[in-house]
Amino acid sequence: MRTTAVSHDSTADNPLDRIEEVISIKDWVFDRRSDEEMAVEAPGTWCDFGLFFAWSQELDALHFSCALDMRVQPKILSNIYELIAKLNERLWTGHFAIWVDEGIPMFRHTIHCSGGRLDAAHVDELVDLARSECERYYPAFQFVIWGGRTPEDAIACALLDTVGEA
Numbered sequence: 001m002r003t004t005a006v007s008h009d010s011t012a013d014n015p016l017d018r019i020e021e022v023i024s025i026k027d028w029v030f031d032r033r034s035d036e037e038m039a040v041e042a043p044g045t046w047c048d049f050g051l052f053f054a055w056s057q058e059l060d061a062l063h064f065s066c067a068l069d070m071r072v073q074p075k076i077l078s079n080i081y082e083l084i085a086k087l088n089e090r091l092w093t094g095h096f097a098i099w100v101d102e103g104i105p106m107f108r109h110t111i112h113c114s115g116g117r118l119d120a121a122h123v124d125e126l127v128d129l130a131r132s133e134c135e136r137y138y139p140a141f142q143f144v145i146w147g148g149r150t151p152e153d154a155i156a157c158a159l160l161d162t163v164g165e166a
Contacts, residue, residue, distance in 0.1 A: 013116035066130035072103040083151035
């Protein structure tokens with residue numbers, strides 16, 4: 001596990017402190033880059049996810065992203081934008097986006113943390129939400145990127161809802 005020593009402002013809570021505690025318990029690799037940023041590598045079923053947390057004390061806001069380990073070629077970017085729009089219609093919290101410079105799809109979400117307060121349970125919920133949405137829709141991205149499928153077809157193939165009991 002990698003950590004970087006940083007000095008913390010004692011006038012307000014920093015939610016990255018809580019996130020660091022939770023991530024340490026999970027024994028995931030992380031890099032606390034500063035008082036405002038932390039990068040984490042989290043295991044997944046389909047790939048490892050790149051989690052990134054950014055804290056703005058001015059806004060009392062924590063921005064969070066979960067990057068999928070895949071790259072989108074510029075020639076299919078319009079199909080990925082269409083897929084993202086269709087996936088975002090299904091989400092209640094957070095949204096998918098693309099880091100255009102790198103061609104990396106990601107799940108993003110920002111939460112308000114009054115005075116920087118954030119408890120461990122909320123951190124777990126946030127990370128679980130992002131990882132579950134990325135796991136659920138990862139195949140749809142793969143169907144478009146590698147399979148050449150349309151966004152509609154990719155979603156239909158990726159999301160098989162089970163009916164009844166086994």
